[in-house]
Amino acid sequence: MEQQRSFGSHTTGTLYLVPTPIGNLDDMTFRAVEILKTADLIAAEDTRHTQMLLNHFAITTKTISFHEHNTQMRIPELLTKLEAGQTIAQVSDAGMPSISDPGKELVHAAIERGVPVVPLPGANAATTALIASGLSPQPFLFYGFLPRKTGERQRILAKLATEPATLLFYESPHRVGKTLAAMLEAFGDRQAVLARELTKKFETFIRGTITELQTYAENELKGEFVIMVAGAPDKPVVKSAAPFKDQVAAIVATGAKPNAAIKLVAKQNGVAKQVVYDAYHDLDRA
Structure with a gap:
């Protein structure tokens, strides 16, 4: 067992996990801006994307790329800096680091080395969508992106078919239709909600049955989606x-x-x- 006290005297630097807006820049917190300004280094999923955010808030801290393709190469370098006393702020392109984005490997490595890991609260697409969905917010199960391969996706959905919690998924616009079709086959025609362009000008919620949402998905879609599906009923709808x-x-x-x-x-x-x-x-x- 180990205990971390996030604030106080440490022999190493601190790894801050800093959420960034999922669309509306006004959702950036004062604390997040301050951490990014005072950190020694910002580890960013896409440095070009993050630089636009930094420019907006007049943040001049140096950035370094940290994404799914260079994780193993970067972790030793970042750990060396942290153990030397530097403060590193890790960000993804939007929302919470580690939630369907890079970060968990660095967090694990930092904990193993005794480096404090401090999370900041902030924007998250899944919970933002859930509270306005009209579906039961408690309990909920966040899955993220389903596997792209048909067999793996069907296997996962079959396991989730009896889950009573509201189910939350992320999906890209060109795959929403296929994913809804797979859900209809696995879950039956439950109540579901699509949320797109959260916090942006064209933020939209589409509520209905999975079949009705399939009809909507036949149109050309844009923006990242959160798909939410009602959990399995306590008693099967089947009479016999x-x-x-x-x-x-x-x-x-x-x-x-x-x-x-x-x-x-x-x-x-x-x-x-x-x-x-x-x-x-x-x-x-x-």
Whole structure:
């Protein structure tokens, strides 16, 4: 066990984790500006992007690149500076460092070396979207970006299908439609919300069922998205498994393949594909 006292006398420098605005520069805190001004060095995900922020607040502190492609090379260099007594502020392009952005490896390495790690509160897209979503804010489960490979994405969503907490994901605009389709198959047609361009001029919330959001996603989309999905209900919506089995059997009798029939019945009843699959094959997963 180890205990860190963030403030006081230390033999090393301090690693500050500094959140930056997710869109609106007015969301930068006074404390964040002060830390960036007084730090010896700023480790930035993209130094060019961060420099625009620094220029806006008249911050002249030197920057060094620290991103997912140079993490292992940079960590020893940054640790040497910290152990020599320098203060380093780490920032990502937007929001909280380490949350779907670089940072966790440096934090772990600093802790291992006994370097104090001090987090600053600030902007975060997931929680900002959640409190205005209309979905239950407690409990919630933040996943971040889903895997891009179809099989891995389906495996993760299948695990989350019975999670009662509100589910939060990040997604890029060109993948929102595919992700919603995968969620519909795994979760059934639950209530969900899309949040885009948070804190910016065109901030938008789209609330409805997953199917309705799919219709919206057929348009050309811009901006980063937060996808929020209602958690699994306490009791399954299914009245009994028998009707599902009968519905699938009736469709199969017309010449359709079982998997296609299962998918269709799941969509028609607004339930997860796995529920119908289990019913058709008489599987009890309880």
